[in-house]
Amino acid sequence: MSVLKLYTYPDKILxxxxxxxxxITAETRKLLDDMLETMYADKGVGLAAPQIGLSLKMIVVDDKVGENGEAGPHPMKMVNPEIIEKSSETIFFNEGCLSLPGQCAEVERHAAIKVKYQDENGKEHILEASDYLAVILQHEIDHLSGILYIDHLSRLKRNMIIKKLQKQAQE
Ligand SMILES: [Zn+2]
Structure with a gap:
């Protein structure tokens, strides 16, 4: 496995x-493993393929990552994930993103969702998720549509974060 280069805002791929x-091939499985390793190396809880420069519907998620990036008991590799049901109830969560380093903001998400996806062997599954896991999944699946968490914020808040990122990039 290898740690891959992370693409950050404002890269077009995002x-x-x-x-x-x-x-789904051996190459797909290797990429999913590399994505997990990259995610753990950066102490993330989720990573989507565009963040490593690939415009493909693949995400990895681990809602039980340890403080130093240790793997949890059930890391998830998902191919072609799709939200097929969402609760009308919403929750707010303080979200960050490895592609927008050092920044975070409160985002409103559905409290519970159902996700259809294929595993690394092409088998189809349906996962019901709520709370923290549902938030991570919505964040990662958004990436596959080219949507970042800042796109859910008010224009004012979004611009504030973008300005901070630009300042960071100059330093
Ligand atoms: Zn992200």
Whole structure:
């Protein structure tokens, strides 16, 4: 496994909608493993393929990552994930993103969702998730449509974060 380069805002790949994975191969499985390793190396709880420069519908998620990036008991690798049901009830969560380093903001999300996806062997599953896991999944699946968490904020808050990122980049 290897740690891959992370793409950060304002790289265009982050705002480009991803293509479906048509065939799951050994290469797909290696990429998913590399994505997990990259996520743990950066102490993240989720990572989407555009963040490593690939416009493909693949995400990895681990809602039980340890403080120093240790893997939890059930890391998830998802190919072609899709939200098929969402609760009308919403929750607010303080979200960050490895592609917008050092920044975070409160985002409103559905409190519970159902996600349809394929595992690394192409088998289809449906996962019901709520609270923290539901938030991570919505964040990562958004990435596959070219949407970042800051796109859910007011224009004022969004611009504040973008300004901070630009300042950071100059330093
Ligand atoms: Zn993100």
């Amino acid at each position: 705002s480009t909608p991803c293509e479906e994975v048509k065939k």
